[in-house]
Amino acid sequence: MHSPLALRLCKSALAANYHHLCTRSGTVAGAAIKADAYGLGVQAVARLLLAEGCRDFFVSTWREAAELGFLEPGLLSVLHGLGPDDEPRSGVRPVLVSPAQVARWKASSWASEPCDVMVDTGMNRLGLGFAELDCLDGLTIHTLHSHLACADETHPLNQIQLNRFCEIRTAVSAGRYSLANSAGIYLGRDYAFDLVRPGLALYGGIPCPAASEIEQVCTPRAQIIQLRRVEAGSGVGYNATFTAPRDMTVAIINIGYADGYRRAFSSLGYAVFDAADLPVIGRVSMDLVTLDASAAPGLREGDWVDLEFDLQQAALQTGISQYELLTGLGRRFQRTWI
Numbered sequence: 001m002h003s004p005l006a007l008r009l010c011k012s013a014l015a016a017n018y019h020h021l022c023t024r025s026g027t028v029a030g031a032a033i034k035a036d037a038y039g040l041g042v043q044a045v046a047r048l049l050l051a052e053g054c055r056d057f058f059v060s061t062w063r064e065a066a067e068l069g070f071l072e073p074g075l076l077s078v079l080h081g082l083g084p085d086d087e088p089r090s091g092v093r094p095v096l097v098s099p100a101q102v103a104r105w106k107a108s109s110w111a112s113e114p115c116d117v118m119v120d121t122g123m124n125r126l127g128l129g130f131a132e133l134d135c136l137d138g139l140t141i142h143t144l145h146s147h148l149a150c151a152d153e154t155h156p157l158n159q160i161q162l163n164r165f166c167e168i169r170t171a172v173s174a175g176r177y178s179l180a181n182s183a184g185i186y187l188g189r190d191y192a193f194d195l196v197r198p199g200l201a202l203y204g205g206i207p208c209p210a211a212s213e214i215e216q217v218c219t220p221r222a223q224i225i226q227l228r229r230v231e232a233g234s235g236v237g238y239n240a241t242f243t244a245p246r247d248m249t250v251a252i253i254n255i256g257y258a259d260g261y262r263r264a265f266s267s268l269g270y271a272v273f274d275a276a277d278l279p280v281i282g283r284v285s286m287d288l289v290t291l292d293a294s295a296a297p298g299l300r301e302g303d304w305v306d307l308e309f310d311l312q313q314a315a316l317q318t319g320i321s322q323y324e325l326l327t328g329l330g331r332r333f334q335r336t337w338i
């Protein structure tokens with residue numbers, strides 16, 4: 001079935017980002033593919049990264065793990081661990097995050113299988129505390145993780161978390177140790193250990209200024225439903241927030257905030273057609289956006305435009321994080337990898 005909105009996804013950019021992060025970290029890079037691979041489509045992303053040599057994948061929940069049955073055993077971990085209602089899957093490791101989860105795993109029929117463990121080193125989100133590490137005795141820990149709270153900025157907590165993680169590494173024996181997310185990779189190789197766990201930067205997000213080599217992976221595109229003439233002085237869109245300064249041609253395209261093209265792009269974003277910039281005018285609606293088509297006199301109904309979606313720039317302009325911009329991309333896009 002025809003879809004009037006699409007995500008153009010670039011295989012070579014995803015691959016380049018993956019290899020760049022491997023090189024930069026100096027160790028093995030896995031991939032956080034939770035939340036449908038940050039909105040890009042988890043099945044395709046996992047297959048493409050697998051082909052690039054990625055052997056460690058992270059989702060948040062067992063339900064997400066169930067969509068990845070094609071991964072061979074041992075490649076996938078579930079970051080939220082083993083809750084009271086979860087049923088583990090063979091070949092998938094829980095990342096146990098609390099003494100209660102450790103006890104649940106030990107009491108299960110899976111207890112002799114390898115698991116991962118998350119320790120808290122200062123973020124106070126998921127993970128076992130320093131004083132709780134004794135409960136890990138008897139587990140076969142495949143990978144011991146912690147997670148950085150402030151890796152995307154210069155912050156004293158980074159060094160504190162690194163020091164604590166080093167201490168834990170000497171106290172708890174595990175097959176591998178892993179601390180860094182995308183931004184953490186750029187803190188330096190001290191933070192890399194045996195495995196890094198990027199998400200954002202794989203998908204074209206720029207986690208910190210040093211990550212300028214990261215390539216954009218994803219471009220939203222939408223088809224023009226209607227071109228119309230607007231007379232000087234009349235308003236455009238909800239609440240008539242834009243008033244035409246002159247007679248002009250506008251293009252109404254098939255995308256809106258329900259697709260993750262956020263309302264914050266109202267009178268701020270723009271689309272590109274044939275190298276011409278077409279600014280968004282007025283409010284972004286649920287399913288529609290109006291563009292000033294003045295710069296592209298050749299535009300026709302049915303033509304496709306690319307929405308400008310430089311994540312770093314868009315985040316700066318809108319105050320919406322790069323993570324939210326990506327993970328908000330909705331279900332109505334046809335996702336096409338080229």
Ligand SMILES: *Cc1c(COP(=O)(O)O)cnc(C)c1O
Nearest residue numbers: 032147181182183197198199200
């Ligand atoms: C989501 C997540 C990551 C990836 O983080 P990015 O900032 O997207 O690179 C890594 N580790 C854990 C535990 C996560 O939850």
